[in-house]
Amino acid sequence: MSWANPEYFWLLILIPFYLGYVIWKHFFKKRASITFSSTAIFDNIPGNYKAKLIWLTPLLYSAAFTLLVTAAARPQLQNTTVEESVEGIDIMLSIDISSSMLAEDLQPNRLIAAKEIAADFIDVRRNDRIGIGVFARESFTVVPPTVDHNLAKQMLETVDLGMVRDGTAIGVGIATAINRLRDSSAESRVIILLTDGMNNAGEIDPITAGELAATFGIRVYTLGVGSRGTAPYPIDDPVFGRRYQNVEVNIDEEMLQQIATQTGGQYFRATTTEELSEIYDVIDQLETSEIEEILYRDYEDRYSLWLLPGIILLITGFLNERWVTGSPLFEL
Incomplete structure (x- = not known):
């Protein structure tokens, strides 16, 4: 009154x-x-x-x-009536699906942890268009940026090893994501790249791909996942069944840091599932949608x-x- x-x-x-x-x-x-x-x-x-x-x-x-x-x-x-005009963000999640993602230093393993936490991230980004890409030796788009988040999560569940030949082509993974975002009309475009290794395949150098992203005004957040030192990796033996072997964790952090810096993004390192979840929370806070309210x-x-x-x-x-x-x- x-x-x-x-x-x-x-x-x-x-x-x-x-x-x-x-x-x-x-x-x-x-x-x-x-x-x-x-x-x-x-x-x-x-x-x-x-x-x-x-x-x-x-x-x-x-x-x-x-x-x-x-x-x-x-x-x-x-x-009082409030009319909201939302300027969302276009986001591409680029996920490494090389065989090393089976390591179990993140629970239950790196790939499943990455998928589960990415699904939670999709749920909280209600105003954004989100797409998913994967890479190993080659790269392809699982789903282009879409506001249909249920579809994005359904397609995320289908992501698994063996979809492409094994290897780690980080530059190709970034280039595929850029290709999906370069024609976007959104004010803000973001790539979240998750990998657990070093670039060892692909015809595109990761640093060059980062420079290309910067040219299009696309920020790249790079996530290195894996414990420091060694990690338990499952091996299925036809005689003795499943056993575990400790494999060395090699992440080219310097390269990932350089890609993030030159595009205006940030590099994060996650050694546990909890740390990976916290990193996505940080990115959620850094990348806020612009909301204009008219009263x-x-x-x-x-x-x-x-x-x-x-x-x-x-x-x-x-x-x-x-x-x-x-x-x-x-x-x-």
């Missing part, structure tokens, strides 16, 4: 003066007597009861004046809720005064 003319409330300070005058007039001003007309409606009511009804008149007038002043202040009900306000006058009762009390007070004093309703 708001008020269009709140200055009218200053008139309420007149009420104490009015009541003070009524008290002074009744108790201190010398009066000869109070007479009642023989035609008064209350002739049959005892005189002391009539005297009590006299005090009802100033109370009715005061209440009526309060309501009328409130109506004059124009109480209004404010209805529409509509005011509905509610003065009638006070005006009508005020008029009724005013008329009631007037009639009470006339009836109790025995005065005619109207004098010519």
Whole structure:
């Protein structure tokens, strides 16, 4: 509730003066007597009861004046409508699916952890178009940037090793993601590249791919996943069944750092599943969608809720005064 003319409330300070005058007039001003007309409606009511009804008149007038002043202040009900204009971000998730992603230093393994946390990231980016690409020795797009996040997560579940030949072509993975974002009309375009190794395949150098991304104004966040030192890697032996072998973890952090820096992104290292989840949370905070809010306000006058009762009390007070004093309703 708001008020269009709140200055009218200053008139309420007149009420104490009015009541003070009524008290002074009744108790201190010398009066000869109070007479009642023989035609008064209350002739049959005892005189002391009539005297009590006299005090009802100033109370009715005061209440009526309060309501009328409130109506004059124009109480209004404010209805506010907010219209949001969202400028989302186009994001490509580029995920390494080389055989080393089976290592279990991240639980249950690097690939499954990467997919699960990427799915959570998709859920929180409601205003963005998100696409998914994978790379090993070759690279391809699983799903282009889309606002259909259910579709993106469904396609993410299908990602697995063996979709392309084994190897790690980081430059090709970046180039495939660039190809999906270069014609985007979004103000902000981002690649999140996740890998656990060093570039050992592909015809495109990763640094050159990073320079190309910078040329198109695309930021690249690079994520290196894997423990430091060695990691348990499962091997299926036809005789003894599954066993584990510790393999050395080699991530070209210097190269990933350079790619991120030259595109305006950042490099992160995740040695556990929890750290990987926290990295996605950081990226979520760094890449915020631009939301423009337009406010529409509509005011509905509610003065009638006070005006009508005020008029009724005013008329009631007037009639009470006339009836109790025995005065005619109207004098010519």
